[in-house]
Amino acid sequence: MTPGTDLLLLAVIGIDLFIASSSRLRARIQACALQGLALAALPLAVEGTGVLSASGRVVHVVLAVTATLLLKAWAIPLALTRAMHRSGVRREVEPFVSLHLSLLLTAGLVGLAFWIGTAVLPRLPGVSPLGIPAGLATLLVGLYLTMSGRTALTQVIGYLVLENGVFIIGQMLLGEFPLVVELGVLLDVLVAVMLMAVLVASGQGIATVREDHGSGDAPLDAPRGAA
Amino acid sequence: MRDVFLHLALLVLGPLTLLGLVGRVKAVAARRVGAPLLQPWHDVWKLLRKGAVYSTTTTPLFVAGPIVALACTALAALMVPLAGVQAPLAFPGDIFVFAGLLALARFATMLSALDTGSAFEGMGASREAAFAAMAEPALFLVLMIATLPGGTPSFSTAFNELSGTGGLVRDPVLLLAALAFGAFLLTDLSRIPIDDPNTHLELTMIHEVMILDHSGPDLAFLHIGYAMRLFVLSAIGVHLLVPVPPDAPLAALAVLLAGQAGIAGFIGGIESVTARLRLTRVAQFLIGASVVAAIGVLVLHLGGRA
Numbered sequence: 379m380t381p382g383t384d385l386l387l388l389a390v391i392g393i394d395l396f397i398a399s400s401s402r403l404r405a406r407i408q409a410c411a412l413q414g415l416a417l418a419a420l421p422l423a424v425e426g427t428g429v430l431s432a433s434g435r436v437v438h439v440v441l442a443v444t445a446t447l448l449l450k451a452w453a454i455p456l457a458l459t460r461a462m463h464r465s466g467v468r469r470e471v472e473p474f475v476s477l478h479l480s481l482l483l484t485a486g487l488v489g490l491a492f493w494i495g496t497a498v499l500p501r502l503p504g505v506s507p508l509g510i511p512a513g514l515a516t517l518l519v520g521l522y523l524t525m526s527g528r529t530a531l532t533q534v535i536g537y538l539v540l541e542n543g544v545f546i547i548g549q550m551l552l553g554e555f556p557l558v559v560e561l562g563v564l565l566d567v568l569v570a571v572m573l574m575a576v577l578v579a580s581g582q583g584i585a586t587v588r589e590d591h592g593s594g595d596a597p598l599d600a601p602r603g604a605a
Numbered sequence: 606m607r608d609v610f611l612h613l614a615l616l617v618l619g620p621l622t623l624l625g626l627v628g629r630v631k632a633v634a635a636r637r638v639g640a641p642l643l644q645p646w647h648d649v650w651k652l653l654r655k656g657a658v659y660s661t662t663t664t665p666l667f668v669a670g671p672i673v674a675l676a677c678t679a680l681a682a683l684m685v686p687l688a689g690v691q692a693p694l695a696f697p698g699d700i701f702v703f704a705g706l707l708a709l710a711r712f713a714t715m716l717s718a719l720d721t722g723s724a725f726e727g728m729g730a731s732r733e734a735a736f737a738a739m740a741e742p743a744l745f746l747v748l749m750i751a752t753l754p755g756g757t758p759s760f761s762t763a764f765n766e767l768s769g770t771g772g773l774v775r776d777p778v779l780l781l782a783a784l785a786f787g788a789f790l791l792t793d794l795s796r797i798p799i800d801d802p803n804t805h806l807e808l809t810m811i812h813e814v815m816i817l818d819h820s821g822p823d824l825a826f827l828h829i830g831y832a833m834r835l836f837v838l839s840a841i842g843v844h845l846l847v848p849v850p851p852d853a854p855l856a857a858l859a860v861l862l863a864g865q866a867g868i869a870g871f872i873g874g875i876e877s878v879t880a881r882l883r884l885t886r887v888a889q890f891l892i893g894a895s896v897v898a899a900i901g902v903l904v905l906h907l908g909g910r911a
Contacts, residue, residue: 381776381777384777384904385777385780388777388778388780388781388900388904391900392781392784392897395893395896395897399889399893477889478888478889478892481889481892481893481896482892482896484896485896485899485900488896488900488903489899489903492903492907495907496907507907508904508907511907
């Protein structure tokens with residue numbers, strides 16, 4: 379277990395908590411970008427200096443890190459910020475679960491993840507003991523955020539966090555994906571987020587996916603412009 | 606013997622100067638000329654020479670408050686190792702006594718605030734009690750993180766252990782502890798983002814409103830007690846973040862003082878760039894601190910060190 383990996387994983391968990399407890403969408407998106415940055419650095423921390431010795435791995439790692447960095451820390455947050463500006467929603471108004479409770483629930487989920495990661499799953503040799511719990515925690519928190527989000531944007535952010543959790547678990551369990559799979563998954567997420575961002579930003583999306591803003595008593599399936 | 610003298614000298618000279626340093630940081634950040642570094646010394650000296658004014662509604666509780674608060678804080682300050690040496694008062698379980706004494710000091714201040722019969726002071730005391738209660742779990746979880754590896758719930762053992770392991774560089778858990786402790790520190794000392802020491806509105810004050818009716822030596826005692834709290838808590842913070850070399854007294858002293866100056870910078874810096882949190886957000890801030898520390902304990906447990 380290397381300090382670098384542990385530090386990154388702890389940062390990822392900390393960002394989970396922050397996302398669950400902040401009401402401002404901009405802050406959530408920025409936290410998401412930061413988490414992407416931590417994820418991009420994760421392979422480097424896991425591999426350590428071993429990367430440099432095996433020549434074939436360098437290209438792989440560099441490509442994976444660059445792709446993660448570009449997508450998770452730049453492109454996706456950018457798309458989300460644009461969607462946020464266009465939809466005009468700046469903060470999660472009247473969340474289903476209050477932010478206090480949300481924070482406590484998130485803490486509970488992290489605890490659950492730690493319990494599953496230690497008591498249920500066997501400890502894997504050569505893997506940071508924090509790896510699986512951190513990944514599971516991020517996954518669960520992402521799931522929770524997706525479920526509890528009232529606006530489409532917060533749900534998308536939850537989905538991203540969930541995806542980050544999957545990424546961590548994969549990274550920890552497998553160490554190395556085949557490059558094609560890794561890039562494929564990243565691309566998949568990108569497409570999904572772009573689609574959702576477009577949906578959020580377009581007028582159609584506002585009436586169907588989002589229900590809190592302005593059109594409280596309008597039927598959900600009616601487009602906003604039609605009223 | 607020399608260690609005890611060093612400890613006492615630090616405790617006498619350090620607190621008010623550190624408080625002045627926080628003021629300096631804020632003045633420099635705001636490009637003000639600001640009060641000199643030793644301003645708290647001048648203030649306290651002036652107050653000590655003055656007489657005290659007592660309202661006719663107050664009882665002896667009002668007079669006892671500042672004295673008990675200062676005495677408790679000073680006693681608690683003897684339990685924290687200051688410069689990499691054994692504290693004058695060190696025994697297994699001293700962390701609990703430490704936390705208890707700090708709480709008792711706060712309780713005495715609150716009682717004397719309530720004793721004035723002022724509605725504002727009552728509100729201040731009520732907030733102080735609420736926030737202190739919410740911050741307490743964070744403190745104990747942080748102390749757990751610090752003391753569990755050493756095996757004995759005592760500051761001296763724990764800090765020796767921490768110095769031996771190389772501190773933050775080798776143990777990321779300490780980062781969580783430091784984060785939670787930072788939140789606790791700001792709450793306990795009534796600094797921004799929990800309370801604004803410069804506010805002029807009694808409605809929003811916490812610490813300041815509780816000491817509004819004290820004057821003369823009583824107020825001086827409260828100021829000294831507050832500064833001592835700042836000094837001791839920042840010393841704990843330094844020990845959490847930086848490994849203080851145990852066998853080199855001079856180096857340890859330098860690390861401690863530099864670290865405390867850094868914490869003064871942290872407090873002053875936060876105070877210069879942020880505003881107070883909304884009252885409802887404070888609870889979330891403190892729950893967050895406790896949660897972060899709890900995760901630290903979990904990680905410690907996971908690593909098989911507890």
